[in-house]
Amino acid sequence: MIPRHSTNESVSYTGQTSKGIKQSQERMNSKWKMLLLTSFALLLMLIKHRSRIKNHLEKIDLCWENEKELRLSDWFNPKKRPDVKTTTDWFAPIIWEGTYNRQVLEKYYKRLNITIGLAVFATGKFVDQYLEKFLQSANKHFMTGYNVIFYILMDDFSKLPPIELGPLRTFKLCTVLKQHVWKDFNYIYMKNLDTYIIEHIQHEVDFLFSMTVNQIFKNDFGVETLGESVAQLHAWWYFRHAENFPYERRPKSAAFIPFGEGDFYYQSAVFGGTPREVLAFIKEYQKGVTSDNRNGLKSIYEHYLNKYLFINKPTKLLSPEYNWDPNFRTPPQIKHVKIAWHSKSI
Template structure:
């Protein structure tokens, strides 16, 4: 009996030892996989994909060290390798309200389908106040669209206020759970070439083509000190275009909230400043982490200077 018991104990010990060795072997293997994954999934450093020296003719880095994206400054392949592994989804909000529906929306979506974030999952969020004006929409693979109704507000509110209130509401309701990055764009522009992952960032602002080559002292900032959009003379960095802004859903949500606070403040003080002035004040206080050069929103009515090498989006001046 004792010999059998000893034999059983010995066998149990050997099995336990084998299981322990097997456990640590698996654990070590998983640690190697984890290290490998962490190495490849690690976000590239700015210097890995951005080379400001390639464009000495323009401003490529801000005073707060944010990149300004111009043609030739970025290596999209480095970013593609990173973002493909993350399996990201990008949202694009477009406002198709009032007279800007039908053909305007069709042209915008068709051009975005061809050039916006090719190879990635994209959700087009189409904000409308009349779904009957939706044109036929055909999208490529990985692309879907959602119709979102624009709820009207108070009688005095203009469409910019309505847009920001509705965007705020829908981000909270579901958009923030559906996408990793979000852009909001005016409908009266056409994509002309690839708008890719080099534009992604925590907070993204678009430099205004009309004012980029002007002196900062001439920028049409709000100069009335009682306005929430007030920027003093001698202050300011760039003039940003309201046609495009983006970032993470959380950052876009914060922008919409601050804009509404600014409008309420001005209303209480019997003031009215433009949507774009409030946007510029927001980015003056909350510096964007990435700036898009005028190549990403160029107005073709202007003579194209040599600095504009590759137009990504053409602005339609007759629009909003």
């Protein structure tokens, strides 16, 4: 027979153990709470710290973006040439000698490691007359110090003159595929250039200029000319009144510009910008030619270019200094001729 007090002691002992376990659990719960609170506090600190880091990085990124984005006022000063018009009505710069700071531009573009393309169309008599001089002068004066690719569009590679290029310069020969339907050599050139831009040029260069071969570079044609859409003011018409501009005046033509409208008269010997923008113009030009042909009309390439630039305002204009006709007397506004355009050979 088990004594009564033993049962009581046993019960009493069991009771003490339950109380101890409960106290242990409470202490454990308290520790977990402290641990959770500590973890939560650390998490808040990390979130706050991460937010500060993020804000700091965003500020750094913003500073970098601001550094990358070159403002017009950083390199262009229109007041340097009060003798000429230096800004358009849509606030695009007109580049004259003295208006730009090339050092600022060089610092900006050198960091970007850009490549510039120059496409030239050379067939028939123009190959013998001008291609060698064009390439030699371009090698010397066009975008010196930058990666340059010369795209030479020819129908007869056997007539290619010897080419010696400086560092950072290469050239690519592009076959001109002719179609018997089209006789206009400008249309043939643009149709071929369209193909080559789509196939590879747009992936190879950051900026692209299209030029006629009957030109000779005389002075540096540099990065001050780069832009999304770059138009050349015509030497013949810059100093004349807009009413006399030889726009296409037939209302049914796709190149039509009414009397009393128009900004400038642009030269077709030089046109440039990003490959996408050059391609956009070519597409519109082809559509215009096709439409006019369907209506029994025919206009000239330069008229279509002027119509396109009238609707799609260029972001940068080059003064007549960049394309001057040496047959003209040079006025005092022309400080340094960049390219001599030989108009009589057309």
